[in-house]
Amino acid sequence: MAYWLMKSEPTTYSFADLKAAKNQTTSWEGVRNYQARTMLRDRVKNGDTVFFYHSSCDEPGVVGLARVVREGYPDHTAFDPGQRYYDPKSDPDKPRWFMVDVKYEREVPRLVSLAMMRDEPRLADFALLRRGNRLSVLPVSDQHAAVILELAGV
DNA sequence: GCCAACGTTGGC
DNA sequence: GCCAACGTTGGC
Numbered sequence: 001m002a003y004w005l006m007k008s009e010p011t012t013y014s015f016a017d018l019k020a021a022k023n024q025t026t027s028w029e030g031v032r033n034y035q036a037r038t039m040l041r042d043r044v045k046n047g048d049t050v051f052f053y054h055s056s057c058d059e060p061g062v063v064g065l066a067r068v069v070r071e072g073y074p075d076h077t078a079f080d081p082g083q084r085y086y087d088p089k090s091d092p093d094k095p096r097w098f099m100v101d102v103k104y105e106r107e108v109p110r111l112v113s114l115a116m117m118r119d120e121p122r123l124a125d126f127a128l129l130r131r132g133n134r135l136s137v138l139p140v141s142d143q144h145a146a147v148i149l150e151l152a153g154v
Numbered sequence: 155g156c157c158a159a160c161g162t163t164g165g166c
Numbered sequence: 167g168c169c170a171a172c173g174t175t176g177g178c
Contacts, residue, residue, distance in 0.1 A: 007176090033161080056176055114177080132159035134175050 024104035070101035109153035
């Protein structure tokens with residue numbers, strides 16, 4: 001099983017929103033970056049663990065764990081002109097964007113802030129911490145995942 | 155609100 | 167194919 005980190009702005013969709021969602025599950029829609037798209041389509045698998053990361057907020061960091069419960073399928077929000085994530089170039093017959101479903105797993109005993117991760121030498125080469133990183137879906141190695149879980153008190 | 159770091163778009 | 171302009175992300 002692999003580990004992933006997925007970013008969400010809590011004002012848009014928070015970990016609490018996921019916990020309160022129907023079946024505590026949501027589709028991870030709206031990813032409009034090709035690198036992230038390819039991961040969602042081809043690499044994210046059922047049962048994988050997701051680190052739920054809050055971005056653009058008071059204390060950015062990993063706030064909880066989720067699990068992948070449905071593998072990549074077309075992101076239909078790209079087909080609807082009324083939607084925020086509409087993309088006229090995505091054709092239902094040849095979808096450009098993909099999403100997965102994730103399910104709430106647990107909160108972490110301690111929020112793992114971005115600052116904490118930056119201070120952790122064992123995370124020095126973690127992609128999230130690289131300058132200018134803007135990917136909203138990131139692979140997390142087993143080694144990095146173990147460190148994050150340790151910092152989280154899991 | 156500022157700004158660095160990208161990604162995308164479109165003229166040529 | 168190049169590259170300037172523009173838009174977005176996201177920390178601070």
